[in-house]
Amino acid sequence: MTPDIRPLTETDWPAVWPIIEDVIRAEETFPYDPAMSETVARGMWIERPPGLTVVAVLDGAVAGTAKMGANRPGPGSHVSTASFMVAAGSRGHGVGTALCRFALDWARRQGFASMQFNAVVETNSAAVTMYEREGFQIVGTVPRSFRHPAHGPVGLHVMYREFDRG
Amino acid sequence: MTPDIRPLTETDWPAVWPIIEDVIRAEETFPYDPAMSETVARGMWIERPPGLTVVAVLDGAVAGTAKMGANRPGPGSHVSTASFMVAAGSRGHGVGTALCRFALDWARRQGFASMQFNAVVETNSAAVTMYEREGFQIVGTVPRSFRHPAHGPVGLHVMYREFDRG
Numbered sequence: 001m002t003p004d005i006r007p008l009t010e011t012d013w014p015a016v017w018p019i020i021e022d023v024i025r026a027e028e029t030f031p032y033d034p035a036m037s038e039t040v041a042r043g044m045w046i047e048r049p050p051g052l053t054v055v056a057v058l059d060g061a062v063a064g065t066a067k068m069g070a071n072r073p074g075p076g077s078h079v080s081t082a083s084f085m086v087a088a089g090s091r092g093h094g095v096g097t098a099l100c101r102f103a104l105d106w107a108r109r110q111g112f113a114s115m116q117f118n119a120v121v122e123t124n125s126a127a128v129t130m131y132e133r134e135g136f137q138i139v140g141t142v143p144r145s146f147r148h149p150a151h152g153p154v155g156l157h158v159m160y161r162e163f164d165r166g
Numbered sequence: 167m168t169p170d171i172r173p174l175t176e177t178d179w180p181a182v183w184p185i186i187e188d189v190i191r192a193e194e195t196f197p198y199d200p201a202m203s204e205t206v207a208r209g210m211w212i213e214r215p216p217g218l219t220v221v222a223v224l225d226g227a228v229a230g231t232a233k234m235g236a237n238r239p240g241p242g243s244h245v246s247t248a249s250f251m252v253a254a255g256s257r258g259h260g261v262g263t264a265l266c267r268f269a270l271d272w273a274r275r276q277g278f279a280s281m282q283f284n285a286v287v288e289t290n291s292a293a294v295t296m297y298e299r300e301g302f303q304i305v306g307t308v309p310r311s312f313r314h315p316a317h318g319p320v321g322l323h324v325m326y327r328e329f330d331r332g
Contacts, residue, residue: 024240031242072285074190075313076197076322113319116308118284119238140306142282142326147241153279156242158324160308 003056003063003095005102012055013042015062019087020045027149029124030083031156052106056086056095063090066099068106071116080107080115084127096127100134108163120157121146128157135161169222169229169261171268178221179208181228185253186211193315195290196249197322218272222252222261229256232265234272237282246273246281250293262293266300274329286323287312294323301327 008016020041024032036044047053051069055062064086071081082103086095107115115136120127122141132138136159144153174182186207190198202210213219217235221228230252237247248269252261273281281302286293288307298304302325310319 027241031238033239072197073199075193079311139308142305145245
């Protein structure tokens with residue numbers, strides 16, 4: 001099944017917060033504050049226009065979420081970025097891939113020239129492999145810059161892909 | 167002459183803001199919003215503890231400024247970062263080097279394991295050369311991710327150095 005991806009609405013938040021909470025508390029894949037409150041998480045995750053936050057709905061339930069927008073302001077504002085989180089019970093079903101493809105299409109339509117991920121945990125091989133399949137390259141890896149609870153200090157990849165100029 | 171480096175105080179801001187304003191309006195070295203207001207700049211540049219913002223004083227005048235702190239929260243909080251700005255009339259006098267050395271010493275004393283720069287404009291050769299002299303390496307370069315007013319799209323380096331474990 002392919003998830004349905006649509007903009008997040010106010011009523012989605014109660015289903016989205018547990019996904020974010022699980023991911024940040026685990027400290028395995030995002031360099032976020034693991035003690036982040038729900039209020040702070042809401043402000044951090046819900047992008048204001050021109051950015052966008054979406055949910056992936058599978059079998060009628062929110063299975064994942066993504067946010068997307070400019071990676072930097074001013075002279076860097078032609079580069080987009082995005083973040084993806086998938087509910088623990090929904091991993092391995094293509095939800096992350098669907099969210100990534102949605103973000104790439106969105107960024108291209110918005111006129112961005114490329115997409116950059118600033119901090120992909122190198123041990124998160126599901127994500128790294130998926131990003132490479134979707135056309136991203138590892139630009140570089142900052143060694144030992146993420147403290148993984150099981151693996152210790154691991155690298156953070158900077159990943160990047162440009163869009164075809166059509 | 168070696169500049170004196172000390173924490174920024176409230177009364178320094180009127181001397182610091184013109185330095186920041188010149189740098190961000192020029193759009194040559196920082197991926198910041200060039201239209202940033204003084205109020206937003208103040209909130210962005212003045213770090214709260216445990217971060218620190220300093221000024222470099224040369225011949226009794228503020229010649230440069232730096233901010234320093236953690237690059238990321240949570241599992242990335244052992245990596246520091248810093249930003250440096252030098253007044254146009256004071257460049258080439260070692261102010262940037264002095265600020266960088268101060269930041270490295272500060273970060274080491276604070277217990278950080280390393281320092282990372284996320285977006286060094288590759289055409290800013292004065293900065294790149296100085297960072298390399300101070301022990302930083304280019305981890306990778308995101309191509310065409312900074313629109314330079316004279317050079318067009320140029321790369322942004324991710325630069326990094328670890329501290330000796332003493």
